[in-house]
Amino acid sequence: MAGVEAARRRMRIPLALVVGRYFLYVLVGALFAVGIPAGAFAWQIGSGAVLLANYGEAHLEEVEGVLAGQASFDDGAIPSAYRFARFGADGSLLASDMPDAQLAAAQDVAVPPDGDGPRIVEAASSSFYFAVRLADGGRCVLRYEIMPQWADKVTRDTLPNPQDLFVWAALIALVLVVALVAMRAGRVITRRMEPLTSAAEAVGRQELDTPVGGSDVTEIDDVLRAMEAMRAALKDSLEAQRAAERRGREQVAALAHDLKTPLTVALGNADLLAEDAASGALGADQAASARAMRDAALSMDAFVDRIVEASRGQTEEMSFAPVDPGVLADGLEGAVGRLVAARGLVLEASRTTAFEDACNAAAAKAALPLWDAGALERAVLNLAGNACDHAGGGHVALVFSFDGSAQVLSIAVEDDGDGFSPEALAHGAERFFRGDASRTNAGGAGGAAHFGLGLSIASDVAEAHGGRLELSNREDAEGSVLGARARIVLPLRSPSPKRDGPQV
Template sequence: MAAVSKDTASAAAGRRAWRGLPMGFVVGRYFVYVIVGLLAIVLWAQVSLRGMLRSGEVYPADYGSEHVEEVLQRLAAQDEFDPEAIPSAYWYLLIDEKGNELATDLGDKGSILYSVAESLKGSDAPGWHVEELPRYYDIWGSAVHHYRYARLDNGTIVLLAYQNLPQYATRELRDSRPNVLVQLGWTCAGAGAALIVGVGAWAAHVISRKLRPAAEAAARIEASDLDSPVGRSNVRQVNDLLAAMERMRAALRETLDARWRAEEERRETVTQLAHELKTPLTVVSANAELLARGEATGPDAEAAAAVVADAARQLDECASRIMSAAFK
């Protein structure tokens, strides 16, 4: 039985020694949640991109540079230009010998190749040709467009432009949506922002819940409820604050108890003195009446006067004690 009591005492001592988790751990874990969540979002984006590449929904980033020769050779071998033979990884522009546009899918990207077409007017350069256009700026910063062209048997020239970025495998998706990397980037940014806001709101809720014992203790002290002890939390710094509030509550309670006891003592003293005043007042009143009616003469008058004087001294002492009790 003694051993059980000893174990119980040791457990209680251990609980008192454990002051709670550090606030840095409580707050820091939410940063870990954010980092892990952001890594998960990036991993999701990579897996999604790989899935689109495997399914053929998207061309890989190096498709344009790896297959441009093959596409140009296929176009050169055609009797009549067929744009369906050009994968959506390329933008094309077909011009005649004078540089006039015959067919294109450039849309609002026409400036990419029109300057090249202008430089090829009247050119009889045979075969394939490759150059790199100057950089132009889009929402993600600088991006380089590459182009190649081939002179077909009918004298027309077809120019192909491409970027070293993944592209949708259909022109409809390529022209109606942002680049797949841009889409994934905005999706990751939105998911990351939502994650940060969500974890921040969760952290604020948890921290406010851990600080609730301090707020409740402050409300009780403000309402003069000094009997209820201050609670505890599982956060070290909050427990330090609660311990300080508990000391303040105990000190206030002790001060108020001492004041109450002093008030009680003063009230009892005043009550006792009030009773003590009745006797000398009665003596003074009775002897004063005897002297006033002339019933006491000679030695009796002197005795009555002495009694009055003694009662007056008692009254003076009582008055002094009342004054002392009032300013105690």
């Protein structure tokens, strides 16, 4: 930590100075990019390799005198600043080094339609034609531009105009300077911002023990200081959260362990009653109640063991295995029936013909779906518990059906209460949702307070099996609500069940 503070106490430079330095590099580079081609251009002019822009205009009379005095026309006497076209006395073209596009204008100057025309004709802003009378009666038209030219005709015909060459060389050099400076600036700024990147990545990985580094750039160092404060605060918060979670797990484990004692007593008494039932000392109803008490006590004991394991951080994965839907339905009817009977209500269980046929076909073909029967039973019992709490008429229905077109089985739990509110239909499967007051309070006789978990757990189990939970209201022909319906929809054949779903 002391080393970090010492690094931060060293001289810091503003970011504007860092960036401004590269603007200075660009300026200096631009001077060289333009200065070097300009120097080379000036040297070529001084050495005579390039003629000045006004050379054609300044030496026009001199060239005219040379051509007019020749007994025999020699185009070698014409400097490279000019292009020529020689016409005979009858106006026919005899020789030329002009491009075809310029010959028509040259002929108009050599043989003007109105007789003798002006000796110099301006064809463009910097292009001129000049007619010279030759000794043989013909004319030579010279074309020149107010622009530097190469002194050598071969060079003139091979290379671009020296002025254009200078401009392109300067532009290319400027682009290279800007590109090189930008690359250098990018690398330097990236390197200076590496502490920011490293700090952000460390926080993302929750590696909060290493202090954030420093930077010699003022603005970056200010951000790093803020990130260091954030890192320390996150570390303290995370440690406090972990400590609270650890205390919570220890408390849950202790409470679960304390539950073992009354559960052992209840299970022992249930075993005694089971022995009495086996000896015929109890009536049929009493024997059934004793068996239900024993099954419930065993189930609670298993739940307590799972709570203790979860408090120790041991997660339980679902155990998928081939399940006969018909056998599962038998077990669900028994478990839900005992729950409903214990609440003093009546269970109405039914199976559609399509469901029976699908179960028989699956069993006959040995094409049983991969399900976790225990998780599905707990999910359906959650739905049945909610239905018992809100069964206004004292009836709960368990309906098994099959949709052949979609190849899905449905397990629906229905009640005859007030039904779901619109808000509950939209959000009822969300964990800890308690927005529907009519279905989150204590409910009917023997009902318990709701915590917004039952529907969420059922939804998680359905999704882990590749299915879904559907919430709806039962309605009559007039649209009046007859009660609520919660339905688990499962694919009959799930090729890859979701093994990473939430555990219940």
